[in-house]
Amino acid sequence: MKGSAQRKLDQQNFMEQVRECRDNGYLLSSRKIGSGAFSKVYLAYATHERMRHNPKLASDLRGKHHAMVAIKIISTAKAPVEFSQKFLPREISSLNATYKHLNVVQLYETYHNSQRSYLVLELAARGDLLEHINAMSGHRCRPGLEEEEARGLFWQLVSAVAHCHSSGIVHRDLKCENILLDDQGLLKLTDFGFANRSGLKDSLLSTFCGSVAYAAPEILMSKKYHGEPADLWSLGIILYAMVSGKLPFREHRPRRVLHLMGRGPAFRPGVSPECQDLIRGLLQLRPHARLDLQQVAAHCWMLPARHALFCTMLRWSPVKPAKSQLPATLHPTEPGGDRASKVTPAAPAPPARGDSPEECFWPDA
Numbered sequence: 001m002k003g004s005a006q007r008k009l010d011q012q013n014f015m016e017q018v019r020e021c022r023d024n025g026y027l028l029s030s031r032k033i034g035s036g037a038f039s040k041v042y043l044a045y046a047t048h049e050r051m052r053h054n055p056k057l058a059s060d061l062r063g064k065h066h067a068m069v070a071i072k073i074i075s076t077a078k079a080p081v082e083f084s085q086k087f088l089p090r091e092i093s094s095l096n097a098t099y100k101h102l103n104v105v106q107l108y109e110t111y112h113n114s115q116r117s118y119l120v121l122e123l124a125a126r127g128d129l130l131e132h133i134n135a136m137s138g139h140r141c142r143p144g145l146e147e148e149e150a151r152g153l154f155w156q157l158v159s160a161v162a163h164c165h166s167s168g169i170v171h172r173d174l175k176c177e178n179i180l181l182d183d184q185g186l187l188k189l190t191d192f193g194f195a196n197r198s199g200l201k202d203s204l205l206s207t208f209c210g211s212v213a214y215a216a217p218e219i220l221m222s223k224k225y226h227g228e229p230a231d232l233w234s235l236g237i238i239l240y241a242m243v244s245g246k247l248p249f250r251e252h253r254p255r256r257v258l259h260l261m262g263r264g265p266a267f268r269p270g271v272s273p274e275c276q277d278l279i280r281g282l283l284q285l286r287p288h289a290r291l292d293l294q295q296v297a298a299h300c301w302m303l304p305a306r307h308a309l310f311c312t313m314l315r316w317s318p319v320k321p322a323k324s325q326l327p328a329t330l331h332p333t334e335p336g337g338d339r340a341s342k343v344t345p346a347a348p349a350p351p352a353r354g355d356s357p358e359e360c361f362w363p364d365a
């Protein structure tokens with residue numbers, strides 16, 4: 001349990017952040033919607049004044065009919081230098097390079113001081129794909145999503161990754177936890193902390209430690225690799241997770257994972273042969289033998305996807321059984337994350353236009 005001195009310090013820190021956000025035109029709420037190794041993400045509201053000065057923000061929020069954003073606050077003073085000087089700038093430049101796509105989280109703006117960096121992001125309030133798969137598995141009493149829903153979501157993911165690649169960005173950390181869902185059921189790709197410009201030589205093997213289960217074999221074998229086919233491997237793992245409710249090669253030791261990869265994925269009964277074929281095409285050990293994005297988009301399993309996307313948007317429902325009812329099938333790949341703090345179905349519905357924000361702190365000037 002935290003001591004009262006620590007609690008007071010946390011409170012002071014938070015009020016400082018509230019002030020800094022307010023000075024930059026945002027009302028920070030106390031609702032923490034997620035956290036990472038060096039960051040905390042809060043629900044916040046853009047002021048009318050801020051929207052007047054930021055056309056990017058204004059045009060996006062106008063379309064959404066609300067003023068909510070997610071503010072990711074990174075304690076640069078506490079983070080390792082490598083993180084602040086290498087990974088954070090990469091995350092920001094990748095988000096800027098991938099603006100603007102419906103299925104990639106939008107970065108509206110950033111502001112910094114000596115202690116912290118603030119990333120003002122598009123809000124994706126329905127949690128991540130991992131939570132969604134587990135919730136739906138519990139709801140259906142069978143593991144995984146219905147293929148029709150998986151197809152609609154996977155189509156959006158492929159579209160997001162195609163946009164990144166054509167913008168010269170490889171993500172390199174594609175996994176269910178980095179795929180968020182918004183209020184309309186739209187998929188939003190996020191967490192570009194390990195992203196890089198494509199075409200550059202990559203040597204970041206150690207940064208994939210937390211996501212061994214999604215990493216391509218060439219990365220696990222410490223080979224030089226190209227980012228695009230490595231992203232495609234991860235897409236195969238994600239599609240498998242969507243339709244199976246578990247990961248195909250669930251192991252933490254790279255050598256053991258490589259052994260399982262050599263045997264290929266095993267499917268539960270009920271996964272269609274077409275879907276299995278697409279997953280096998282993505283989970284090819286040799287990068288050159290792997291399907292590329294065009295082949296994925298043209299695959300017979302994907303053909304009804306536009307229709308499925310429409311259905312997903314129409315049918316999206318906030319059904320999310322309590323955690324205790326869920327079969328613990330699919331687990332986060334990175335230990336230690338503060339998953340309990342993410343947005344839950346209890347999160348308030350977006351206020352109608354013109355409503356005053358709840359839970360906002362107005363510190364003394």
Ligand SMILES: Nc1ncnc2c1ncn2[C@@H]1O[C@H](COP(=O)(O)OP(=O)(O)OP(=O)(O)O)[C@@H](O)[C@H]1O
Pocket residue numbers: 033034035036037038039041070072105121122123124125127128177180190191193334337342343
């Ligand atoms: N735009 C957003 N909308 C809603 N929730 C978000 C948004 N961005 C991040 N989150 C939540 O905050 C969590 C942490 O965000 P993110 O993964 O970007 O941080 P990180 O510091 O890169 O994390 P990690 O250390 O795990 O890589 C996410 O898992 C998600 O739950």
